[in-house]
Amino acid sequence: MFKSVVIFIGPPGVGKGTQASLLADAFSIPKFATGDLLREALKNNTPLGIEAKTYMDSGKLVPDQLVLDLIKGKIAKIPNGIGFILDGFPRTLHQAEGLDVILSSLCHNVGLAIEFSMDEEERIVRLTGRRLCPNCQRTYHILFAPPKKDSLCDYCSVELVQRADDNEDVIRKRSVIYWETTKPLLEYYRQKNILMKVDASSSIENVFSRIKQIFSELN
Numbered sequence: 001m002f003k004s005v006v007i008f009i010g011p012p013g014v015g016k017g018t019q020a021s022l023l024a025d026a027f028s029i030p031k032f033a034t035g036d037l038l039r040e041a042l043k044n045n046t047p048l049g050i051e052a053k054t055y056m057d058s059g060k061l062v063p064d065q066l067v068l069d070l071i072k073g074k075i076a077k078i079p080n081g082i083g084f085i086l087d088g089f090p091r092t093l094h095q096a097e098g099l100d101v102i103l104s105s106l107c108h109n110v111g112l113a114i115e116f117s118m119d120e121e122e123r124i125v126r127l128t129g130r131r132l133c134p135n136c137q138r139t140y141h142i143l144f145a146p147p148k149k150d151s152l153c154d155y156c157s158v159e160l161v162q163r164a165d166d167n168e169d170v171i172r173k174r175s176v177i178y179w180e181t182t183k184p185l186l187e188y189y190r191q192k193n194i195l196m197k198v199d200a201s202s203s204i205e206n207v208f209s210r211i212k213q214i215f216s217e218l219n
């Protein structure tokens with residue numbers, strides 16, 4: 001059984017969400033993506049979603065405490081001894097330290113942090129071509145991962161949409177925030193000796209093979 005907590009870290013558009021979904025399906029493990037959880041809160045018009053919207057639309061990070069409370073609520077429901085994937089969380093040192101406190105109170109710990117890396121211009125092509133199912137949150141790409149029929153979700157048959165923050169200006173702002181605020185996290189996990197780097201510029205299948213290989217060595 002998969003027992004570790006695994007963290008996916010990387011700049012916008014590098015493919016974290018795509019790989020987290022593939023891995024969660026392949027190993028039947030839970031995954032939590034703070035971006036998805038925040039968008040769901042927004043869709044449901046909750047106070048959290050309404051507060052998060054201004055930050056998200058402009059490419060800024062949502063305040064640490066809001067995100068920590070959100071993720072704590074999710075993690076607390078996972079039975080002891082079951083691992084899970086965190087996609088896009090933590091994103092600041094404060095979030096990483098807060099996560100360690102939450103996990104130790106639940107007898108868990110982070111076993112692996114994967115850094116996804118690739119060139120910025122390629123990431124922009126990925127993000128400007130990304131489409132999202134507003135119902136199930138599955139992602140597609142108009143060139144690299146198109147839906148089977150027109151612009152409809154393969155699973156829900158709902159019209160795909162473009163994320164409000166997937167325009168070039170906001171993507172570049174999100175990237176700057178990544179380099180300034182999230183990248184220092186890599187050193188945090190490097191010092192714990194649990195950081196692995198993955199070249200994310202290859203095809204979805206190749207990146208997935210590499211991650212599965214890392215996972216098989218972990219368990």
Ligand code: AP5
Binds near residue numbers: 015038062130
């Ligand atoms: P979030 O939703 O987490 O966005 P992000 O980190 O910017 O990452 P993305 O979802 O844009 O990219 P991804 O790496 O998952 O790429 P994907 O797999 O979709 O966060 C959004 C906002 O929420 C933040 O800006 C912030 O405001 C807030 N937020 C979230 N978490 C927070 C936190 N912890 N603290 C504070 N605020 C937080 O792939 C992209 C596209 O490329 C897709 O179309 C896909 O089909 C395609 N693709 C993927 N892999 C490949 C490949 N190998 N080859 C070709 N195409 C590919």
